[in-house]
Amino acid sequence: MSEAQLYEELANAVYAGDDAKAVELSRKSLDAGIDPLKAINEGLMKGMSRVGDDFSQLKIYLPEVMLAAEAMKAALAVLEPEALKRGRASVKSKVVIATITGDIHDIGKNIVAMLMRANGFEVYDLGRDVPIDELIKKAEEVKADFICASTLLSTSMPYMEDLIALLKERGIREKYIVMVGGGPVTREWAASIGADGYGDDADEAVKVAKDLLLRRGAQ
Amino acid sequence: MTSIWEVIDRTETGNYMEETDFDLKIVAKKCRELVKEYDIRYDPRQIITSDDSLADDVFEAGLRLALESGIYCIDTKRVVRFDEYELKEGIISAPRRLLIGQNKDSRILYARGIEDDRPPIICGGQAGAAIPEEWYLPMAISYMKEPLVDMINNGGLAVVEGRKVRTKTPLEIQATRRELSMLREAARRAGRPGISFIAAESSVSAMGDLAIASERYMRRTDSHLVALLNELKTDFDRISKVVNFYEYGAHNVTLVDPIIGGYAGGPEGVAVCFVASFLLGRAMYGSDFHVCHPIHFRYMSTSAPECMWNLNIVGQAMARNAPFIIMGDVWTSAGAGSEMIFYETAANTITNVVTGSHPLGVSATNGKYPHATGLETRFMAEVAHAAVRTRLTRKSANAIVVELAKRYADKQGKPEVGKPFPELYDTAKVIPKPEWYSTYLKMKKEISEITGLRL
Incomplete structure (x- = not known):
């Protein structure tokens, strides 16, 4: 062969x-x-x-x-x-992803996680109904590049704001690229809470993640 | 019927299984095998099918899936199974007719047949959306004042008294009670005090739901949705909702929303999964009626051609073999204020009423933005009644729906999201603003010309 x-x-x-x-x-x-x-x-x-x-x-x-x-x-x-x-391993970007507190709908998050893996990211999928401090803890532990949070519930969206607020409070906001998504989440809302990225669907989420990574590399 | 006590017992005693194994080795594998065995095929040129044997095959495959898979309880990681006798008992005992609402506003909600010429029950509202508290009342009135709207399923509240509602916190109780209070007030103001609700949308866990089982909020002629989680799964929050309404006496309604592209596979596997979900939902939740909501993995909307094919084939499969009362969702990519929403609404509504379900909507922008009003629901009702008056056959309905879908299918990725309710309605008088009303009249004329329906 x-x-x-x-x-x-x-x-x-x-x-x-x-x-x-x-x-x-x-x-x-x-x-x-x-x-x-x-x-x-x-x-x-x-x-x-x-x-x-x-x-x-x-x-x-x-x-x-x-x-x-x-x-x-x-x-x-x-x-x-x-x-x-052989010293030839490529360094992969690390993603910590979860369906956020209060929400058990995980199929959309699963699709994003799969497509990110398919595109070469090292993905740590924490599952569903995950408290924000657990997301941060894992991101710190694996030295992640991205923290990604998903929800299908408008009443779990405030926890995404809490996530960004807690990162700021702990003085580690700049360490991470934060992306949010899910049924009720909109581009405008993602921007309003200070998230770095948003995808209308899983395809866009992966594209945005790649773009954000390139931009960060260029800085 | 299997008692709720027995159902709870089985969540503790059923076979233990890892969730991923249930997803892949049971649901995905069996859906794929059954689709192949029964040779079920989706044809985009036949969104509304006239082949009765296809509908029967989908039903038989769905019954087998229900028997072989059961429902997975996420909290205990156990599979709740029902035997053939129990599932068939669920079919035989399912209500064919149901009294909803009260007094002059009461209606008979019934199991629709294929090409049924009875007027459908119109359920109006932007279901599934988070609606701002300050507009909630006029927006709800905008649906209730429409004479063709028979019952209401509006969205929930994400903010109450200026506070953002977080899941499983005390504010979930406050939001659910406020939602019901405002719906009651809206019904009074619209002169429809007895109109029936599908409500408690603000209750995403069981907390809010438990707090509204009172005549002051939710009457016994009202209903709440209890979802089956994707795919063929449930949890103790859902079962708690069921238990609550069993005792209280209002209606449990199974919300089934399998994802096209998800664990059940493509449109064909999802159709099989739907039938299994309805049968299992009846056995497990004792549901009096069911909501059919196929989700497109990218567009979400029920108006996507693959989703309408599902509404069609599942509606027919059930009508022919297990005549449950089914409401078919009308969720559009586009929002109120746009022209696109009328094409989507017309195609989706015609599909529903010709193939065995009542229309429920319009949930504009898939509930993402509160860009919805009573006017597009008026249009949905007019199309539904016209399709029935015209006695559309499946064949003629298919030609119309395929033609309408061409007008929007390539825009679903980037839909016209329209405008928020207050920009389209005079919120004091609760009437459409002239510009929005002109768009409605223009599109009604255009769609009447395309479809041949006298709207």
Whole structure:
């Protein structure tokens, strides 16, 4: 199998959510002396990128995205340690995400988390009905770049304001890019509470996150 | 019917399962398998289908899903299952006719059939939205003063007496009581003191709900929504709402809103999931009627073609096999004040009334902005009545709906969000401002010409 074919097969295994195949091909690529970072970028990431594109067009659905993310995770467990050893590991941006206090609707947040993973972010998904101090605690612990909060309830939106207020109170607001979203959340409201980013849908959330990261890097 | 005591017992004794396993190994897997086995296919050219066997297949697949999946209780991580006898008992015992409201404002809410020529019950309001307290009263009156509106489902309050309401705090009680107080006052002022409500929208946990089980707030001829969580899940907050109304005697209503693109898959899997949700909602919550609300993963709106196909096929599947009383949501991407909202409302409403559900709306901008008024709900009612008067068949309705959808489908990503209520209505007199009224007249004429309906 040529190097190009191996990348293609890796991408296909991720797309199909076939974790056993993705792991097998990852090992094969290491045995063949292929740069693990290249296998990640040219194989796994391309597969996940196709997953993201097809999900956006409703050609595939959330379960397929979740299975693909699992396959990618399994393959990364093989490739990343080797890349680290060679000093070739890429630094991923870290995202801490949750459905905020009082709200148990998590499917929208799950979709954003999956698409962020598909786009190369390292995502810590804390689940639903998560108190703001837990979000901050996790962000501090993993040295996150982003704190993302979601809600479907207008009565949980004030907790997003509280999140930003608490970050300011603790003097750590500037450490994080804060993004908010969810059914009742609007672009105008996100701006009014001082959030850095907002997405009308999961696709936009990922685009905005990438833009914000670029802007931060440029500063 | 399975008693609520038995339901509570099963939340403690059902099979233990991790939630992700329920999502992927039960719901996602079974929906996919059943869609394949029954060869259920969505065709965007047939938003309203005339194939009875397709409706029956969707029903049978949904019944099997209900039997094989059950409902997952998030708090205990246990699966509550019902056997075939219990589900069928739920079907047989489900009300076909229900008295809602009081005195001159009472109505008979009934299980609609396919191509039913009886006038539908019109449920008006911007359901699901957070409405500013200062406009709540005139906005509610704007719906109630519409003679064609039979019952009300308006939004909740996110701010009460200047204080932002946070979930599961004492303010949730205050907001829910204030919502009901203002709805009662609006009903009196509109001369409809007995009009029936679907209300307590401010109660997102069980707290607010528990605080309004009193004739002063919620009457026994009123209803509240109890959601099934996505997909086929519930929790103790939802079950507490059910228990509260069981004892109190007002109506439990299952709100079912599966996501197209979510765990159930595409439009076909969601249709199967809908049927299972209605059957399980009846068995678990003892619901007297049900709200059908397909969600498009990107646009949210029920007016998206895939969502209307779901309203169509689920309505028909239930009407033919388990005639529950179903209200179909009319949630538009566009807001009041725009022209786009009229196309969406017309397409969504025609779909509902021809295929077995009563229209509930218009929830403009999907409830994101309080850009809604009684006028677009008047239009929804006029379209619903005209479709029935004209005795639209499924075939002719499909041609109309496909044509209307072309006018807005590519705008749903960036809809015309319109304007807030006070910019469109004289809030003192509660009448539409001239500009908004002109838009209504213009669009009514245009849609009458497109559809052939005498509006």
